[in-house]
Each structure stands twice: as C-alpha cells, then as structure tokens.
Amino acid sequence: MATVAFQQGLVPLLETNGTSSEHDIPSEVPVEITMSEAPEATTDVVDDGAREQSMPVTDADALSPVPQSTATTTNNARVPITVTKPTPYTFDLGNLLCNDPNPLPPSAALTEADLASTARDCAQALLNQLLTACPITRTPDGVALTLPPPTTPLPREKPIPVEKPMSKWQAFANKKGIKGKKREGKMEYDEASGEWRPKWGYKGTNKDGEGDWLVEIDEKKEKRKREGGEDEGDRRKEGREERRERVKRNDRRMRANEKRSGKAT
Amino acid sequence: MLRQVKPRNARSKRALEKKSPLITENAKTTLFLRYSTCSEIVQLCLTDLHSLKRPFAVKFTKKNTIHPFEDPSSLEFFSEKNDASLLVYGSHSKKRPHCVTFVRCFDWKILDMLELYIDSDTFRTLSQFKNAKAGAGLKPLLSFSGTAFESPTANAYTLAKSIFADLFKGQDASSIDVEGLQYMIHFSVGEEVDGQPAPKIQMRCYLIKTKKSGQSLPRVEVEEMGPRIDFRVGRVREAEEGMMKEALKRPKQLEPKTKKNIETDIIGDKVGRIHLGKQDLGTLQTRKMKGLKRSRDADDETLVDEAIDDAKRSRLLDAE
Numbered sequence: 001m002a003t004v005a006f007q008q009g010l011v012p013l014l015e016t017n018g019t020s021s022e023h024d025i026p027s028e029v030p031v032e033i034t035m036s037e038a039p040e041a042t043t044d045v046v047d048d049g050a051r052e053q054s055m056p057v058t059d060a061d062a063l064s065p066v067p068q069s070t071a072t073t074t075n076n077a078r079v080p081i082t083v084t085k086p087t088p089y090t091f092d093l094g095n096l097l098c099n100d101p102n103p104l105p106p107s108a109a110l111t112e113a114d115l116a117s118t119a120r121d122c123a124q125a126l127l128n129q130l131l132t133a134c135p136i137t138r139t140p141d142g143v144a145l146t147l148p149p150p151t152t153p154l155p156r157e158k159p160i161p162v163e164k165p166m167s168k169w170q171a172f173a174n175k176k177g178i179k180g181k182k183r184e185g186k187m188e189y190d191e192a193s194g195e196w197r198p199k200w201g202y203k204g205t206n207k208d209g210e211g212d213w214l215v216e217i218d219e220k221k222e223k224r225k226r227e228g229g230e231d232e233g234d235r236r237k238e239g240r241e242e243r244r245e246r247v248k249r250n251d252r253r254m255r256a257n258e259k260r261s262g263k264a265t
Numbered sequence: 266m267l268r269q270v271k272p273r274n275a276r277s278k279r280a281l282e283k284k285s286p287l288i289t290e291n292a293k294t295t296l297f298l299r300y301s302t303c304s305e306i307v308q309l310c311l312t313d314l315h316s317l318k319r320p321f322a323v324k325f326t327k328k329n330t331i332h333p334f335e336d337p338s339s340l341e342f343f344s345e346k347n348d349a350s351l352l353v354y355g356s357h358s359k360k361r362p363h364c365v366t367f368v369r370c371f372d373w374k375i376l377d378m379l380e381l382y383i384d385s386d387t388f389r390t391l392s393q394f395k396n397a398k399a400g401a402g403l404k405p406l407l408s409f410s411g412t413a414f415e416s417p418t419a420n421a422y423t424l425a426k427s428i429f430a431d432l433f434k435g436q437d438a439s440s441i442d443v444e445g446l447q448y449m450i451h452f453s454v455g456e457e458v459d460g461q462p463a464p465k466i467q468m469r470c471y472l473i474k475t476k477k478s479g480q481s482l483p484r485v486e487v488e489e490m491g492p493r494i495d496f497r498v499g500r501v502r503e504a505e506e507g508m509m510k511e512a513l514k515r516p517k518q519l520e521p522k523t524k525k526n527i528e529t530d531i532i533g534d535k536v537g538r539i540h541l542g543k544q545d546l547g548t549l550q551t552r553k554m555k556g557l558k559r560s561r562d563a564d565d566e567t568l569v570d571e572a573i574d575d576a577k578r579s580r581l582l583d584a585e
Contacts, residue, residue: 079476079484095434096446100410107455107464116487119451119471122408124485127446127475131482143443154431155504155512157293157350158286159372 083125091129094150098126167257210239267345284348288516292436296349297324298340300331300356306363306385307355313391313492314353317433317450317470319401323347333366334500337375345373351432364499367428371504371512379421379428380499384465389493398490399448399472404435406446406473411454413464421498422454425466448472448490466496 083089090099100122104110134145166174173179187196190205198204215235272278283291295318297311315324331339333354340352352368363383369376391398399405407430413422433450449471455464470491475483504512526538 079478081478081480081482081484094437095430096404096406096441097430097434098406098408099415100408101412101415102410103412103456104410104453105455106458106461107467108461110453110455110467115451115453115467115469116471116489118410118453119408119449119469120485120487122410122451123406123449123471123473123487126406126408126449127473127485128482130446137440141442144440145443146440147438149439150437152427152430153513154427154434155369155371155376155509156514157290157371159511160514160516161286161288 081124082128083121085121089122089125089129091126092151093130093134094148095152095154096126096130096147097150097152098122098129164261167261168253206243207240210237210243212236267342288518289437292321293351293431294347294349295322295351295353295432296343296347297322298331298343298352298354299325299328300354301328302357303328303355304357304363304385306383306388307357307365309390310365310383310388310492310494311353311355316391316401317491321435323349333368333378334380334502337368337378340368341370341373341375344368344370361499365496367432369428369431369504371508374508375502376508376512377424377428377504378500378502379424380501381425381466381496382499384495384497387493387495391490391492394490396472396488396490402435403445403447404438404441405433405470406449407433408449408451409453410451411456411464413454413457414452419503421501422466424501424503425496425498426452429468446473449487450491463498466498468492468494468496 085100085102087101090101091097092099100118104118105114130145134147137144137146186198186201188199188205189195190197200206215238217235270277270281272281295315297315299308299311311324315322325343329339331337331354333340340354344350344352350370350373352366352370354366354368356364356366358364361380361382363385365381365383367379367381369378409426409429411422413420414426416423429450429452451469451471453467453469455467457464469489470493471487472490474486474488476486478484526540528536528538530536
C-alpha cells in the first residue's frame with residue numbers, strides 16, 4: 001500500500017501541524033498526507049500557508065490588476081488548456097456540474113493519480129465552458145459570471161404552494177380596477193398642534209374627538225333613537241363606540257375570509 | 266405531523282413563512298445523525314461532511330436508535346422539526362460496517378434513501394490534508410466521471426448522482442463571482458466488470474488553482490484538500506413514482522412568459538403576427554370614374570345622344 005511508504009521515507013513538503021497528533025485516529029489510518037501524492041502540484045507547492053489563487057485571465061495580453069501567486073514559476077510555454085476525450089462532456093452550468101461519461105478503469109486498477117488527472121480534466125473543461133459560455137460582467141467588486149438556469153431535474157423539498165382564494169375585497173378591487181396607494185406612511189402633519197402625529201395607534205389622530213368635554217348632539221340621531229325606543233346612552237362615548245364597532249366588524253370579516261380560504265385549501 | 270404553531274408576533278410569523286412551501290425554495294438544510302453504535306471513521310466522515318455543508322447543516326450529537334429501512338418515522342419527525350430535507354445517518358454494526366445512509370425528503374416524508382459503506386482503508390479526513398481549505402458556504406464545482414452515472418436505466422449509481430448533486434450543490438445562484446469558484450467535488454466510478462464486486466464510488470475534493478497559460482483560458486490545476494472517501498453501494502430505497510413526479514413539478518410562475526403571436530424563423534428572424542379584422546368592401550375608397558356614373562332610369566338613347574355630344578365637343582376642341 002502506498003500509504004505505508006509515505007510514513008517511512010519522505011519528509012513532508014509542508015510544515016507539520018501540531019494538531020495531527022492530538023487527533024484520535026484508529027491505527028489503520030496513517031497520520032499525514034504529503035502533497036507529493038498529487039503529481040501536478042509538485043512545481044508550485046512551496047509554502048501552503050497562503051492560499052494560492054490567481055484570477056483566471058480571459059485575455060492573456062490584458063494587464064490583470066490581481067497579482068500572480070508568488071510561488072508559481074512564470075511558465076509561458078504552451079501548456080494544454082483544452083481537454084479532448086472520446087466521449088465529450090455534458091455540462092449543467094446552473095449547478096456547476098460536469099458529466100464525464102468516459103469509462104474509467106475498474107476500481108481495482110484505479111490509482112490516485114488517475115483520479116487526480118480525471119478530476120483535473122473535468123475541472124479544466126468546466127472552467128473553460130464557464131468562461132466561454134457565460135456572459136461576464138465586470139463590477140468594482142470582481143468579475144461575475146451570469147449562470148443559466150439549472151438543467152438537471154432535482155426534486156423540490158416542499159410541494160408547490162397552493163394559490164389562496166382572493167378575499168372579497170380583493171375580488172371586488174380586481175373587478176373595479178382599484179389599485180391600492182402606498183406612499184403615505186403612518187405619520188401625518190397635524191395643523192392644530194403643529195406636530196407630526198401617527199394616524200392610528202398610540203396617540204393617534206383618529207382618537208381626537210373622543211375625549212372632548214363638549215359634545216355636539218346630532219338632532220336627527222336623537223329623534224330616531226327616541227322614536228325607536230332605544231336607550232340614550234352616554235353621548236360622550238359615541239365616537240369611541242363607533243371606532244370599537246368598526247374594529248370588531250373588520251375582525252369579523254377577516255375571520256370570515258380565513259374560513260373561506262381555509263375551506264378551499 | 267407536528268402541532269400547528271399559531272404565530273403570536275411578526276417575527277414568529279416570518280419564521281413560519283420561511284418554512285412554508287415557497288415558489289423559489291431556500292437551500293436545503295442537511296441533518297447529521299448517529300446510531301447507538303457508530304464507528305470513529307463514520308463520525309469523522311460526518312464531521313467532515315458537516316463542515317463542507319456549512320452553513321446549511323445541523324449536527325446532532327446524541328445517539329438515536331433508528332432503523333431507516335424498517336421504520337423511518339423518527340427521521341421524518343426530525344426532518345420536519347429542523348426544517349431539513351436531507352439527512353445523513355451514520356451507523357456501524359457487524360453486518361453493516363461503517364454505514365452512512367443518505368435520506369432525501371419531500372414534504373417531510375421520505376422520498377428516497379441510499380445506504381453506502383465507507384472503505385476504512387482509504388478514508389482520509391479534512392485535517393489530514395495539510396493545506397488551507399475553501400471558505401464555508403461557497404458553491405462547489407461538481408463532476409461525475411464514469412459510465413455508471415450515465416446509465417439509461419435508473420440504478421443505484423444514478424440515484425447516488427442525484428442525491429450527491431442535491432447534497433452538495435449549495436445555494437441556487439443566478440450569477441457567481443469568479444473568485445468563488447474555489448473547490449471541486451469529484452465523484453468517480455470505475456468500470457463494471459462481471460464477476461468482480463460492484464465498483465466503488467470514489468469521492469475526492471480538490472482546490473482549484475489557475476495559472477496563466479499564455480492563452481486566453483487559464484491552465485487549471487487541482488490540489489486535493491478535502492475528505493477522501495470511497496463508498497461501496499448498499500441498500501437502496503427508490504422513490505415512489507407519484508411522489509417523485511410531484512417533487513419534480515415546476516411551478517407555473519417560474520416558466521418564462523412566452524409572448525403570443527411572436528415566433529422565431531428557421532433563419533433566426535423574429536417574426537410577429539398582426540391580426541386585422543374582416544374588411545368591409547362596401548366602404549372601400551376607389552378611383553373616381555365619372556363616366557361610369559349613371560342614374561338607374563337612364564335610356565339607351567340618352568346614352569347615345571350623350572356620346573355623340575361628347576364626340577362633337579372633342580372634335581371642336583381639336584379644331585381649335
């Protein structure tokens with residue numbers, strides 16, 4: 001097994017991390033992996049404390065403002081950047097997915113090097129496809145690619161939401177073509193006090209008339225009440241009673257709407 | 266089903282709305298669980314997968330006596346309570362050593378399950394690779410190599426591909442910064458050979474390094490960073506037809522609105538159709554032919570006289 005050889009002879013290329021010895025690992029699993037297992041990395045791995053990544057340059061002649069990684073040797077020889085395989089790859093760029101239908105040797109004969117090279121080819125092909133097929137936008141934050149919608153069919157986690165039936169007011173408004181206005185907000189300017197006060201809620205202007213010491217009696221209402229034989233009630237509380245009744249009516253209507261939509265779903 | 270929580274304030278109402286069915290869904294959360302017996306390797310594997318899937322992952326520490334293939338109701342309860350539609354359940358027994366079960370849910374019910382056994386010899390954790398890792402929450406590049414993943418008949422490998430793609434794809438994004446393409450998860454399957462045991466699914470995670478190539482596209486190099494896991498395929502529970510069909514349905518709102526009466530030619534020209542109404546030929550404006558105007562009661566003689574008069578007039582005019 002290749003793993004045994006690594007334990008014995010090779011000095012690790014990278015600085016050893018103290019935490020590896022504290023790690024509880026069963027005896028069959030070796031402690032350290034050296035980076036020489038990946039053959040492609042040998043030229044540029046020196047000190048991996050900093051993550052090396054250079055920005056992929058679409059136009060090689062353009063001056064890239066991003067500095068090159070310090071450890072890479074500037075290799076201007078023509079390295080292959082395209083991948084050709086007997087069966088071409090298929091891509092799902094929306095999911096950053098690459099399908100490689102080329103057959104691999106059977107599991108017994110597969111080595112890490114094989115896997116790494118296949119993976120490198122897939123990565124190269126996928127990056128090439130992304131950089132050529134997706135529209136690129138350069139923003140001050142960075143270079144962004146616009147991805148197409150994903151094509152592999154993956155199941156949702158929850159069913160599609162059911163359309164709720166419209167409430168009576170919504171149906172009416174749609175029929176009449178009434179659209180709501182949105183701009184005003186809660187506060188309004190009150191001329192009498194010269195302040196900005198909320199329209200409703202705590203210290204709202206809708207409660208202004210209710211606390212007056214002087215209440216005007218509406219003659220017609222009084223006559224109707226006396227004729228109807230109704231109890232007169234406290235005239236001062238009329239405004240407040242009306243507001244409470246409006247609130248109750250609204251609650252009743254909302255509950256009826258909920259019941260109607262609850263029955264439908 | 267859990268009891269329905271009635272929201273008492275705006276914050277709980279918002280939380281409830283996030284969990285409800287939506288047209289465009291959030292990223293799927295994954296729940297990691299253990300059985301009462303669970304080997305060291307499986308625990309390390311769960312920890313590594315959890316760190317790969319942050320922040321969309323929840324990890325339970327307690328042991329649970331659940332047998333997913335016999336009675337998954339407990340898993341369904343956990344999935345609903347934690348709003349997690351993907352579950353990874355680790356266990357270890359003599360009959361099924363180092364077993365990890367991947368469970369996918371739809372509408373808080375089990376959709377499908379896949380049982381995989383980890384190969385203890387080749388397993389390597391994240392911490393055993395001494396290099397800097399990719400940031401959390403990034404979208405990985407995914408690749409599947411091998412003919413088994415592409416087989417036309419649905420088999421364990423196609424199910425594995427679907428589940429892994431779902432598990433690792435991260436958040437759906439319409440655009441991505443090039444800096445965010447940092448790592449790749451590569452799954453490979455060797456060729457199937459008759460007589461030998463079924464091929465293993467080999468999962469490797471690589472950091473993507475790009476180098477200047479002197480040409481327009483960069484040269485890509487990969488450096489292994491992540492957990493190295495080889496899976497052997499175990500039991501499979503496929504999804505029910507009806508449930509899968511329901512799950513794959515796409516809401517109508519997401520389909521792009523096609524404008525009526527606009528088509529694209531074979532050549533690629535955009536062609537539009539305009540529908541005019543039926544034309545009333547009686548009201549057509551034509552050229553005025555005064556000579557053709559006749560009253561209905563006119564005799565032939567008068568016609569002839571008029572013709573002679575016209576002829577005379579024209580001769581006189583010519584003479585002048």
